[in-house]
Amino acid sequence: MGKTKKLIELDDKAIEILEKQAKIQKRSLKNYIEYMLEDTAARFAEPSEAYKAMMDDMIKKDNEGILRTQSWEAIKAQYGK
Template identity: 80%
Template sequence: MGKTKKLIELDDKAIEILEKQAKLEKRSLKNYIEYTLEEQAVRFSEPSEAYKAMMDDMIDRDENGTLKTHSWEAIKAQYGR
């Protein structure tokens, strides 16, 4: 797979935060930003096998009438909101 260079501009505060995170992971800022963006791109590309299996199970249970759902209002009431 090829590589493409892009010039990005980030707020000074964002750079400061990212530098701290990079140091915690013993990475350079550049490496940390590249790694983080590549990981995020992978998450956007396709759902994981575990997620697909979970969704297939939920669809099956919905079609069989065994899926239990709760309204948002019921959930808020249960947790005192």
């Protein structure tokens, strides 16, 4: 996959906040902004084919009445939480 350069303008306050966050993560400002944008873009992306197949299987099992589920309380009790 290729890369594209874009010029962006941000206000000084936004830059100041982003610089602080970048420093906390031990990243350069440029790297931090790129990371955040790519992470956000990935959240908007369509799910993978493997994930879609897994979900289709879960829906099929639910429709057939063979999907086994547990309540959150049961899971916490099982693991002593």
